[in-house]
Amino acid sequence: MSSRGSERFSSGRPVEARDRDSEGRARNARPRDGLGRPLPYGADGVPRQPEGVVRTPEETVAEAQRLLDEGKPFHAHEVFEDAWKSGPEEERELWRGLAQLAVGLTHAARGNVTGGARLLRRGAGAVEGWASGTRRSRPYGIRLVEVAAWARDLAEDVERGGPVDAAVRAPRLRA
Incomplete structure (x- = not known):
């Protein structure tokens, strides 16, 4: 599926080849931990979420919630990203905001205070903006107002320096 190794350019110096999928697209094949951090080649990692999976919105929410509950927000982000890329144009902002x-939870759990708080607030604004623009505050049963409040509260906690356990602090998307 992917290849690694050294290639030589005309300068004669070796350059590490990029991981590629079967169609030649660049893909990082390194294993990752539960928060999506790359591990050394050959290390045991968390199974990756397959990319480009088209799910119903209900399946998307259920799979993302399962991953969030397991403390794998990076992987939940990939599920939301699939919905963002494959869903109808009018819902892209919703799925992008959830991603x-x-x-944001991923960065907060990794200890990135600035990035975590910023992305949590940006996502909260995106889902609230989508909800007010469509006048739908509970699409697919997602409690957008409550999720946005969760994100803002977590952003404040992250800035106060509290440690973040991704599984413990995972949002409840549905009631």
């Missing part, structure tokens, strides 16, 4: 919230 930002998952990435």
Whole structure:
């Protein structure tokens, strides 16, 4: 599926080849931990979320919630990203905002205070903006107002320096 190794350019110096998928697209094949951090090649990692999976919105929410509950917000972000890329144009902002919230939780759990708080607030604003623009505060059962409040509260906690356990602090997307 992917290849690694040294290639030589005309300068004669070796350059590490990029991991590629079967169609030649660049893909990082390094294993990752539960928060999406790359591990050394050959290390045991968390199974990756397959990319480009088209799910129903209900399946997207259920899979993302499962991953969030397991403390894998990076992987939940990938599920939301698939919905963002494959869903209808009018819902892209919703899924993009939810992906930002998952990435914000990822950064917060990794100890990135600035990035975590910023992405949590950005995602909260995106889902609230989508909800007010569509007048839908509970699409697919997602409690957008409550999720946005969760994100803002977590952003404040992160800035106060509290440690973040991604599984413990995972949002409840549905009631």
